[in-house]
Amino acid sequence: MSVFLLQRLGQAFVAIFGVMTLVFFIQRLTGDPTYLLVPETATQADIEAMRRSLGLDQPLVLQYVSYLWDMLRFDFGTSYVQNIPVTEIIASRLPYTLQLAAGALFVAFVVGLPVGLAMAIWRKHPVTNVLMGMVLGAQSLPTFWSGILMIMIFGVWLGWLPPSGSGSFAHLIMPSIALGLLSMATYARIARSSILDEMSKDYVRSARARGVGTGRLVGKHLIRNSLIPVISISALEISQLLAGAVIVETVFAWPGLGQLTVQSVQSRDFVVVQGIVLLGAFVTISVNLLADILYSVVDPRIRKGGRA
Amino acid sequence: MNTTKRVARFALPIALSLGVAMFALTPAIAKDLLTVDLVNEPSSLDPHQQWNPDSYYVYRNIFDNMVTRDDAGQIVSQIATKWERTSDTDTVFTIRDDVMFHDGTLLTPEDVVYSVDRITNPDFGSPQLGQFNKIIKAEATGENEVTLTTDGAYPALLAQLVKLSIVPKHIASTMTSAEFNEAPVGSGPYVFESWDRGVSVTVTRNEDYWGDKGPFESVVFRGVPDAATRVADLQAGAADLVVTLNTDLAQQVESGGKGKVLTVNTERVAYFAMNSARPPLDQPDLRKAIGHAIDREAIVEGLLGGYPQIVDQMLSPAHFGWADGIKGYAYEPEKARELIAGLNVAPDMELGLATSPVFDQRVVQAIQQMLTDVGLNVAINTTDMATWLKDQQTTPEQAPMLTFSRWSCACQDPDGIMYPLLHSSSNWSRVNDPEIDALLDEARSELDETRRAELYAQINRMALEDADILPLYQAAIIYGAADNLEWQPTSNESLFLNRMSWAE
Numbered sequence: 016m017s018v019f020l021l022q023r024l025g026q027a028f029v030a031i032f033g034v035m036t037l038v039f040f041i042q043r044l045t046g047d048p049t050y051l052l053v054p055e056t057a058t059q060a061d062i063e064a065m066r067r068s069l070g071l072d073q074p075l076v077l078q079y080v081s082y083l084w085d086m087l088r089f090d091f092g093t094s095y096v097q098n099i100p101v102t103e104i105i106a107s108r109l110p111y112t113l114q115l116a117a118g119a120l121f122v123a124f125v126v127g128l129p130v131g132l133a134m135a136i137w138r139k140h141p142v143t144n145v146l147m148g149m150v151l152g153a154q155s156l157p158t159f160w161s162g163i164l165m166i167m168i169f170g171v172w173l174g175w176l177p178p179s180g181s182g183s184f185a186h187l188i189m190p191s192i193a194l195g196l197l198s199m200a201t202y203a204r205i206a207r208s209s210i211l212d213e214m215s216k217d218y219v220r221s222a223r224a225r226g227v228g229t230g231r232l233v234g235k236h237l238i239r240n241s242l243i244p245v246i247s248i249s250a251l252e253i254s255q256l257l258a259g260a261v262i263v264e265t266v267f268a269w270p271g272l273g274q275l276t277v278q279s280v281q282s283r284d285f286v287v288v289q290g291i292v293l294l295g296a297f298v299t300i301s302v303n304l305l306a307d308i309l310y311s312v313v314d315p316r317i318r319k320g321g322r323a
Numbered sequence: 324m325n326t327t328k329r330v331a332r333f334a335l336p337i338a339l340s341l342g343v344a345m346f347a348l349t350p351a352i353a354k355d356l357l358t359v360d361l362v363n364e365p366s367s368l369d370p371h372q373q374w375n376p377d378s379y380y381v382y383r384n385i386f387d388n389m390v391t392r393d394d395a396g397q398i399v400s401q402i403a404t405k406w407e408r409t410s411d412t413d414t415v416f417t418i419r420d421d422v423m424f425h426d427g428t429l430l431t432p433e434d435v436v437y438s439v440d441r442i443t444n445p446d447f448g449s450p451q452l453g454q455f456n457k458i459i460k461a462e463a464t465g466e467n468e469v470t471l472t473t474d475g476a477y478p479a480l481l482a483q484l485v486k487l488s489i490v491p492k493h494i495a496s497t498m499t500s501a502e503f504n505e506a507p508v509g510s511g512p513y514v515f516e517s518w519d520r521g522v523s524v525t526v527t528r529n530e531d532y533w534g535d536k537g538p539f540e541s542v543v544f545r546g547v548p549d550a551a552t553r554v555a556d557l558q559a560g561a562a563d564l565v566v567t568l569n570t571d572l573a574q575q576v577e578s579g580g581k582g583k584v585l586t587v588n589t590e591r592v593a594y595f596a597m598n599s600a601r602p603p604l605d606q607p608d609l610r611k612a613i614g615h616a617i618d619r620e621a622i623v624e625g626l627l628g629g630y631p632q633i634v635d636q637m638l639s640p641a642h643f644g645w646a647d648g649i650k651g652y653a654y655e656p657e658k659a660r661e662l663i664a665g666l667n668v669a670p671d672m673e674l675g676l677a678t679s680p681v682f683d684q685r686v687v688q689a690i691q692q693m694l695t696d697v698g699l700n701v702a703i704n705t706t707d708m709a710t711w712l713k714d715q716q717t718t719p720e721q722a723p724m725l726t727f728s729r730w731s732c733a734c735q736d737p738d739g740i741m742y743p744l745l746h747s748s749s750n751w752s753r754v755n756d757p758e759i760d761a762l763l764d765e766a767r768s769e770l771d772e773t774r775r776a777e778l779y780a781q782i783n784r785m786a787l788e789d790a791d792i793l794p795l796y797q798a799a800i801i802y803g804a805a806d807n808l809e810w811q812p813t814s815n816e817s818l819f820l821n822r823m824s825w826a827e
Contacts, residue, residue: 050712054374054733057453059750062716068448096366096373098501107520166555178555179547181522268360268547270521277548278363283709 023307027300034296038289039082043075048095048283069095082289091293092286096279101290104275109294111181112271115194115264116256118187122195123202123252128245130199131206135214136233146203154200162193162266179268190267194260198252205248209241242313250306254299354825355540357808359818360553360565364546365524368515369504370488371442371449374733379486380566380818381524381544384537386488386509387422389435390481394811394822396641396735398481401534402435402489402510403469411476411770418467422533424491425514432463437492439471447500454483454734476768478775482643482736485815512537512821521546526820537821554803557582563805564818569683570628576803583804587812588632590641591731591798592740595690598726598753599791600719603668610790612662614652616697617690621654623796626685630799636783637741639797641814643772644737646780651787651794659697668699675704677723679711687727701725716750729798735815737779738767745786754791 049066057065066072073081085092091101130150134143169189170178177186213219214237222232261273268274272291279287361380366373370382391401403416422430439461442449449455457480460472473480494508507515512534513526523545528537545562547553554572556562558581568576573584597604597613604610619633635651638644674694678687687703694701704723706714714723732739746763747755759782766778786792800816810823 046707046709047713048709050716051709052450054450054453059716061453061456064445064452065448065450068446093501098367098369098372098504100501104520111521163549163551163555166552170561171555171559174559178559178561179549179552180545180556180561265548266552268545268549268552270364270546274548275521281708 023304030300031296038292039079042285042288046283051282091290094284094287096282096284101286104287105290108270108272108275111269114187115190115269115271118191119195119198119256122191123198127199127202128206131203134207135210150200150203153196158193158262159266162263165189181270190263190269194263201248205244209244210237213237213240246306246309250302254302257298357539357542358562359544360547360556360562361544362548362567364521367504368507369500372500374451376816383817384513384526384820385507385511385515387511389484389487392485392815394813396814412473414471416469418469420467422510423531424510425508430510432469434489434492435469436461436463438489476770478770479734479736479738482734535821538824542820557803563808565803568801568803573801583806585802585804585812586630586799587814588797589800589816590639590735590814591729592637592639593729593795593798595793595795596726596753598719598722598724601724603672604724606666607789608662609666612659614790614793615655615659616693618654618693619795622686622689626689631796633796634794637794638737642735642737644776644779649783656697663698672700674699674701674724676701676725677704677711677714679706679708681708690727719753744792759785
């Protein structure tokens, strides 16, 4: 177990270093923030002065070395645009991203898993066709459209929910649904196929033969055994959600990391983008690490050195 | 009042969580709170730092400026009550003696001097440095007197000082810009209260303001990036004023029965630049043909909802020096085709039209189509804004062949728009005409206003004659407002809260 963990940690370190290097160079090769910061009437001298004050006049290699050195000391720098430390900016946005991710996951789990289960158990029942249609719909609706539609219906016409913004539980409802729909569909499909898969296995048949009722069978055996694929998907879904939901956050004016990412990329605020990408990499890697550990808890075969 | 507010603050989230419908409408009903939807939160509230609209919409209410413009666009007194030019380079300003900063300290000439020194100090790194660096000295020369010295005669000085926010020396000099940004103290009609990062900035009325007090007890500025969402907020009553709508959304507001459209023509001039340093655009007749090929009326009426105004000079009526009677190129596609037929333009010669998503792509594509109609081969090259800006600010040989853009110097002075776009020494200029250069240089330091206006009219006529650059229209800005909000937007795109009111 500990060798396995150490290996994974080593891989994680290499991955983060790779991400750090990539994000540094990609940004600098695709544009210069100076031009966005100075007024149009700035002279060449003004532009040079601004570039000097941002440290962008240094050779790229020197910039890279000082960047790595700063990262090693956990100094993530100061935003070019807002002129405040990146850690402060990200820390102010992170709680919103966490709330939204939790809300979306809640929608996805609480709706997706039972729907998947129902579709597997009542495989030939007409209800399944209806549910299947709903899942397909949820999966196909682009969020910029479903989001605006919800805003129009519940925010403007019915006036039940605040159309956008943050600050209360009511504000969280629509963005969570908009964001959770896609994951919900994923969970429903994965749960369905995974349970169907299990249901065709021998142990299920013999359990039925022994007279175990459907409720007990599902609750005691099927769900647990079908969880492995659900956990793998969760690792992906959670890391995606935590990196911020760009479109949903923009549509609902939800002040999370996704919105910040778009703004920072557009304004070439390198330092902030670096911070967000590093955080995203860190989260993705940790969640995957966690998923690996979880597998071994759920499935002893993995813990005992079997194949994952 | 305080108790009501506290109760409201406490009750609002709870009511909302219960899904009680009417509470979503609270901000529009509570007349003492105004909610403004900006595109993004401000970048900075240090007025000597960022100067993008989302920032100055907010901080121009927290700080007073040296002078300001009234609703008619005239420069009028604010912190400076009087000014007198004592020589070509020196101007003496009389400073109000009854202005208090929000911390209760008197605003003195020293604060004015400090504000000028701060924004013009290259080490401070203000993005606005280029707007103020003609001021080489600021000095308190009397009890209520400040003398500004410019590098040579500088007729646009007052137009620039409209944007000079006065910061308190005793506070700003003791902290970094980042610290001042977090707790800005000014002397304006609204006092900074709180900044919920990424969410909103709240300001409250300055009850001791020396001038017109604000009509709202407090004002919340929120960042709402999606324009359709801003309209939904307005229609749901969750916002009272929303900025930056396009014509489609303006129509939606007008037909929605709730909220109204407020619009004004800004000082932004849309233009079409043709790079005469790169063949075949070095042929004046080709540039004239392009002038005749572009149907500005179709663009303004058909695409832009009729809001903008067509202009025939590189100025707008909001600028000093607007001259009557200058006529540009009329839409005559036949004439354009004839001109092109007589020229040396290879049919497969591709003319690149540089653009970025920031610009209205409907206009860019319409222009491409209009030029294709007269037999030119135009390719649209889209890049991100940073790259677009970099590509523009280079030598004419390397710059794009064709460019559609909009220009504002945020000063309503012709020097701020014509010098950068027409003078051969400017990075942006695609024009190289020694005569125009000489006239621009002369106008830049001509203190006699009549003579100065004549010079700009002459430059505009010359630029049209050779079709050096094509003025298109004066761009409009569209706001959405609650039905009972009274406000006259101005060309300089500021949201001065103390010039708004509720209709009773």
